[in-house]
Amino acid sequence: MQLPVMILNKNHSDTKGYIFDIQGLSVHDGPGCRTLIFLNGCTLNCFWCSNPEGISRKPLPLHYSSYCITCGKCIGNCSQNAISIENEKLQILRQLCAECEKRSCIDECYTNALRLSGYEITVTKLFEIISRDRQYWGSKGGITLTGGEPLLQIDFSKEILAKCHEAYIHTAIETCGNVPWKNFQDVISYIDWIFFDLKHLTSEEHKNATKASNTLILENAKRLSEEFSGRLVFRLPLIPNFNDSNENIDNTITFIRKIGQKEINILPLHHLGREKYQMLGSVYYGGNFPLPTSENLRSIEKKFKESGIDCYLGGETPF
Numbered sequence: 001m002q003l004p005v006m007i008l009n010k011n012h013s014d015t016k017g018y019i020f021d022i023q024g025l026s027v028h029d030g031p032g033c034r035t036l037i038f039l040n041g042c043t044l045n046c047f048w049c050s051n052p053e054g055i056s057r058k059p060l061p062l063h064y065s066s067y068c069i070t071c072g073k074c075i076g077n078c079s080q081n082a083i084s085i086e087n088e089k090l091q092i093l094r095q096l097c098a099e100c101e102k103r104s105c106i107d108e109c110y111t112n113a114l115r116l117s118g119y120e121i122t123v124t125k126l127f128e129i130i131s132r133d134r135q136y137w138g139s140k141g142g143i144t145l146t147g148g149e150p151l152l153q154i155d156f157s158k159e160i161l162a163k164c165h166e167a168y169i170h171t172a173i174e175t176c177g178n179v180p181w182k183n184f185q186d187v188i189s190y191i192d193w194i195f196f197d198l199k200h201l202t203s204e205e206h207k208n209a210t211k212a213s214n215t216l217i218l219e220n221a222k223r224l225s226e227e228f229s230g231r232l233v234f235r236l237p238l239i240p241n242f243n244d245s246n247e248n249i250d251n252t253i254t255f256i257r258k259i260g261q262k263e264i265n266i267l268p269l270h271h272l273g274r275e276k277y278q279m280l281g282s283v284y285y286g287g288n289f290p291l292p293t294s295e296n297l298r299s300i301e302k303k304f305k306e307s308g309i310d311c312y313l314g315g316e317t318p319f
């Protein structure tokens with residue numbers, strides 16, 4: 001009997017990851033025009049996060065109140081009694097929601113007011129989407145993995161970065177830095193550009209604001225300086241009354257110089273993510289903090305520049 005001949009496609013990968021968005025035509029997250037891929041899951045929980053729907057590794061139900069007709073169909077379908085309607089407003093009680101596999105509340109909502117904050121995708125499918133976008137990147141563009149923390153789902157990230165690298169696609173990541181060094185080690189040879197957040201140089205302050213100390217982050221930044229051959233650009237999300245003090249800016253300058261680096265991109269606080277907290281049924285504490293003034297931003301930029309560090313404000317990046 002003749003056995004069937006199996007043709008194995010070495011480019012096919014069933015490795016799956018969770019992502020919550022793909023955005024094309026980005027010009028602020030690396031050189032040229034880029035496709036951004038947002039991965040679910042983060043090891044920090046910053047109070048100003050503009051993508052709070054991406055913090056949980058497992059996709060969560062989000063409630064879009066403007067689509068909701070308060071028909072209550074989702075309520076009966078939740079075995080945990082995690083949904084209620086009070087004063088004509090729907091509430092998901094997060095402490096009761098078991099993030100059940102079936103997500104039956106979502107299936108029952110025909111107005112699309114309940115949606116999941118992420119979906120599963122294979123490396124092969126994602127690479128197909130990336131390859132389609134290639135035609136509008138121009139000569140400098142590529143992909144940027146962001147999130148969430150893009151190095152948390154490390155097997156998935158590693159495969160997609162390796163595939164892009166092999167296909168001569170420029171690769172960047174935006175990382176909070178708070179992952180084991182091994183995760184960086186697994187991917188640095190496939191990455192051309194790293195944006196690395198330095199949120200606060202004092203560990204206690206860092207922990208109060210993000211739920212994790214900065215010890216591992218600073219260690220990883222130092223090791224990347226020694227072992228990463230691509231471009232390393234630090235990022236400072238500037239939050240007035242949290243990390244804009246002279247002391248923190250001086251400490252940041254000292255640290256960057258000490259590890260032999262020379263670039264920082266300041267990202268001023270904005271409140272554009274506020275509505276997402278409502279969809280999650282959680283509180284946006286970032287709203288208690290004012291937006292930075294242009295004088296404040298310019299004076300911090302001046303400080304970095306006078307210390308020999310190239311500093312770019314917001315979208316003024318030299319890409």
Ligand code: SF4
Binds near residue numbers: 075109113
């Ligand atoms: S099923 Fe959809 S439209 Fe009806 S109450 Fe639930 S979320 Fe609102």
Ligand code: SF4
Binds near residue numbers: 079
């Ligand atoms: S995800 Fe499951 S447990 Fe959570 S609200 Fe929906 S049905 Fe209930």
